[in-house]
Amino acid sequence: MTRPRPTIHDVAREAGASIATVSRALNGGVVSAAxxxxxxxxxxxxxxxxxxxxxxxxxxxxxxVGVVLPDLIGPLYAHMxxxxxxxLDEHGMHAMLVTDHLEPDAERRAIELLRARQVDGLVLxxxxxxxxxxxxxxxxxxxxxxxxxxxxxxxxxxxxxxAAGVRAAVEHLAAAGHRRIAHLAGTRRDGIERRExxxxxxAEAGLEPGPIVDGGFTEEGGEAAAxxxxxxxxxxxxFCASDRMAVGLxxxxxxxxxxxxxxxxxxxxxxxxxxxxxxxxxxxxRQPGREMxxxxxxxxxxxxxxxxxxxxxxxxxxxxxxxxxxPRSHGPAAPSQRRHEPATEEVIAPEIPPPP
Amino acid sequence: MTRPRPTIHDVAREAGASIATVSRALNGGVVSAAxxxxxxxxxxxxxxxxxxxxxxxxxxxxxxVGVVLPDLIGPLYAHMxxxxxxxLDEHGMHAMLVTDHLEPDAERRAIELLRARQVDGLVLxxxxxxxxxxxxxxxxxxxxxxxxxxxxxxxxxxxxxxAAGVRAAVEHLAAAGHRRIAHLAGTRRDGIERRExxxxxxAEAGLEPGPIVDGGFTEEGGEAAAxxxxxxxxxxxxFCASDRMAVGLxxxxxxxxxxxxxxxxxxxxxxxxxxxxxxxxxxxxRQPGREMxxxxxxxxxxxxxxxxxxxxxxxxxxxxxxxxxxPRSHGPAAPSQRRHEPATEEVIAPEIPPPP
DNA sequence: CAACGAGGTGTAAACGTTTCCAGTCCGGCG
DNA sequence: CGCCGGACTGGAAACGTTTACACCTCGTTG
Numbered sequence: 001m002t003r004p005r006p007t008i009h010d011v012a013r014e015a016g017a018s019i020a021t022v023s024r025a026l027n028g029g030v031v032s033a034a035x036x037x038x039x040x041x042x043x044x045x046x047x048x049x050x051x052x053x054x055x056x057x058x059x060x061x062x063x064x065v066g067v068v069l070p071d072l073i074g075p076l077y078a079h080m081x082x083x084x085x086x087x088l089d090e091h092g093m094h095a096m097l098v099t100d101h102l103e104p105d106a107e108r109r110a111i112e113l114l115r116a117r118q119v120d121g122l123v124l125x126x127x128x129x130x131x132x133x134x135x136x137x138x139x140x141x142x143x144x145x146x147x148x149x150x151x152x153x154x155x156x157x158x159x160x161x162x163a164a165g166v167r168a169a170v171e172h173l174a175a176a177g178h179r180r181i182a183h184l185a186g187t188r189r190d191g192i193e194r195r196e197x198x199x200x201x202x203a204e205a206g207l208e209p210g211p212i213v214d215g216g217f218t219e220e221g222g223e224a225a226a227x228x229x230x231x232x233x234x235x236x237x238x239f240c241a242s243d244r245m246a247v248g249l250x251x252x253x254x255x256x257x258x259x260x261x262x263x264x265x266x267x268x269x270x271x272x273x274x275x276x277x278x279x280x281x282x283x284x285x286r287q288p289g290r291e292m293x294x295x296x297x298x299x300x301x302x303x304x305x306x307x308x309x310x311x312x313x314x315x316x317x318x319x320x321x322x323x324x325x326x327p328r329s330h331g332p333a334a335p336s337q338r339r340h341e342p343a344t345e346e347v348i349a350p351e352i353p354p355p356p
Numbered sequence: 357m358t359r360p361r362p363t364i365h366d367v368a369r370e371a372g373a374s375i376a377t378v379s380r381a382l383n384g385g386v387v388s389a390a391x392x393x394x395x396x397x398x399x400x401x402x403x404x405x406x407x408x409x410x411x412x413x414x415x416x417x418x419x420x421v422g423v424v425l426p427d428l429i430g431p432l433y434a435h436m437x438x439x440x441x442x443x444l445d446e447h448g449m450h451a452m453l454v455t456d457h458l459e460p461d462a463e464r465r466a467i468e469l470l471r472a473r474q475v476d477g478l479v480l481x482x483x484x485x486x487x488x489x490x491x492x493x494x495x496x497x498x499x500x501x502x503x504x505x506x507x508x509x510x511x512x513x514x515x516x517x518x519a520a521g522v523r524a525a526v527e528h529l530a531a532a533g534h535r536r537i538a539h540l541a542g543t544r545r546d547g548i549e550r551r552e553x554x555x556x557x558x559a560e561a562g563l564e565p566g567p568i569v570d571g572g573f574t575e576e577g578g579e580a581a582a583x584x585x586x587x588x589x590x591x592x593x594x595f596c597a598s599d600r601m602a603v604g605l606x607x608x609x610x611x612x613x614x615x616x617x618x619x620x621x622x623x624x625x626x627x628x629x630x631x632x633x634x635x636x637x638x639x640x641x642r643q644p645g646r647e648m649x650x651x652x653x654x655x656x657x658x659x660x661x662x663x664x665x666x667x668x669x670x671x672x673x674x675x676x677x678x679x680x681x682x683p684r685s686h687g688p689a690a691p692s693q694r695r696h697e698p699a700t701e702e703v704i705a706p707e708i709p710p711p712p
Numbered sequence: 713c714a715a716c717g718a719g720g721t722g723t724a725a726a727c728g729t730t731t732c733c734a735g736t737c738c739g740g741c742g
Numbered sequence: 743c744g745c746c747g748g749a750c751t752g753g754a755a756a757c758g759t760t761t762a763c764a765c766c767t768c769g770t771t772g
Contacts, residue, residue: 097453
């Protein structure tokens with residue numbers, strides 16, 4: 001009933017050719033028209049499909065790029081994976097996704113697993129591995145990082161231009177008239193960069209930075225951290241280093257009867273799928289995950305065009321929705337959005353500063 | 357600098373043993389303690405790692421289960437993938453994810469690609485392929501479906517107990533006093549099942565079904581379809597076959613100045629990540645994606661325990677949030693939630709009816 | 713004391729490809 | 743007519759494993 005799969009040998013016999021000729025016909029080598037025709041007919045008759053495992057063994061390549069990412073649930077990571085698939089598709093290659101749930105040990109195992117499968121390259125999203133451990137695990141497989149969390153190593157990386165995004169957010173708030181702006185920060189590397197950028201951008205705007213509290217990037221952390229921030233009566237705006245913390249902040253504000261944006265303006269970071277559905281729709285810095293994934297895939301396939309500049313910065317955009325407005329003290333409050341009106345969006349793309 | 361990877365031969369030479377012994381040591385065969393020790397030392401010294409491609413070629417198995425799914429962006433699919441990974445992990449296996457973006461042709465290619473890589477099993481999420489095409493593409497690889505979209509075939513499948521979910525939703529609305537309930541339907545197979553279940557559940561509740569409009573499962577479709585439904589002045593509640601359509605409905609209602617839940621109750625389906633963040637937080641039927649993924653993975657690894665019942669129904673739960681209340685005509689409107697108060701959730705798990 | 717079995721080991725044949733190399737055939741040129 | 747070279751072909755050696763089989767060495771048992 002269920003016969004073994006036909007091999008290239010079966011095709012050769014059926015077509016009256018040698019396996020070498022069949023292989024050439026399959027891979028676009030020089031083969032006479034007659035032979036090619038007989039072989040194609042035989043393939044059709046037998047239902048032959050190439051065995052990529054055997055092929056991989058002899059060629060040493062697999063047509064696979066391994067992708068190690070924290071999880072599949074986060075929309076941002078999913079978008080990055082999508083971007084990677086975009087460009088791999090163009091090259092006739094495929095992605096193999098492995099999740100590490102932010103555990104360095106799982107990350108190491110994931111890399112070794114992928115290497116055992118002979119992946120032709122590796123895209124690591126948010127990698128925390130030390131450079132030495134990384135090199136040990138990955139051997140000579142080319143690597144590209146996306147938003148690497150650990151210290152820089154020699155592999156090329158794609159990073160969001162966090163500073164530009166933060167600057168856009170702070171400028172937006174400052175322009176609206178906010179003077180005391182708080183910051184909900186995250187603990188990972190990008191959180192620290194955003195925090196530093198926040199302080200710098202405030203200085204640029206001629207403002208003292210308001211209270212800065214760590215919310216660990218999560219809803220719960222944001223909610224807890226928000227409590228601290230909301231105790232400061234002078235704070236009229238909060239810039240959050242992630243949308244998830246912004247949600248927590250929104251909840252905390254609601255619980256205290258603080259109305260957004262009338263009493264408090266809130267800016268998030270990431271523009272997750274649902275940021276636009278929040279109450280009110282969230283003004284936030286959009287992280288172009290798909291583009292970042294694309295860039296990383298190109299990097300891993302072609303290598304960095306310029307070995308001297310191994311970090312490629314991608315520009316974010318500020319998406320202005322309904323969670324920001326002028327502060328109350330600034331005269332009559334701007335008319336708050338009608339309760340359920342989907343906000344019109346305004347997208348602000350900062351000019352990209354050339355990397356130093 | 358970058359030497360070729362050591363092979364089992366190198367280990368054998370270094371340890372003064374034969375490759376057969378090394379292989380046995382690696383795979384837990386009978387080997388003397390002395391030899392095992394020498395081999396392990398050699399492996400450490402050389403940094404040897406097994407080549408799974410070569411291994412796969414001779415064993416005929418890959419330790420991989422192929423997963424074909426519409427996309428990675430939808431949180432529901434991502435949860436299913438996570439569930440699959442859960443049980444594969446327990447078996448020391450791994451998933452290879454390929455997206456088909458709902459195109460049957462891409463689905464076929466995905467399956468053939470995975471088969472060329474010798475996957476040991478296939479989990480197909482929302483497959484639309486005809487049974488014949490499917491068999492042709494998959495050959496003898498074991499298959500398990502999740503929420504198959506095409507007509508049944510002989511492969512075991514995991515399905516949501518759509519009817520139970522719909523019944524819970526309708527009962528919830530009827531109990532609140534709603535008499536004329538509309539339905540935003542979807543066009544895929546599960547949409548049709550939900551629609552039929554809606555009619556049946558309404559009958560069970562002693563009610564005429566209200567208007568039923570196709571919204572194609574998307575936000576835009578939901579918004580368009582909502583316009584039709586909202587024209588009926590007697591409709592006090594709408595049951596949507598997906599959360600995405602519920603979002604569209606919410607927007608349309610807002611635009612018309614219809615307040616939810618005071619003027620209109622809305623129930624969604626799926627409980628996507630952000631359903632709780634909507635304005636107001638959405639009452640919805642939760643689809644336990646991760647469980648479904650787990651069940652499917654078990655099915656593909658162990659085969660169906662009972663070949664006679666190839667469809668495994670998973671029970672959904674109704675999550676009651678703030679988008680549903682008693683209709684206005686029912687005396688003074690129930691006090692609507694305070695504007696931003698995160699709704700307390702009430703979860704209703706329907707008793708699972710034994711499959712017929 | 714012979715025979716046997718248990719434990720351990722090595723040789724070699726697969727697995728299904730790609731690819732190097734050495735042909736064979738034929739037409740055209742000197 | 744002899745050669746050369748181009749177009750095409752097939753044999754065979756890899757690639758790095760697993761595993762069937764044969765063998766060897768002891769200690770134990772009849």
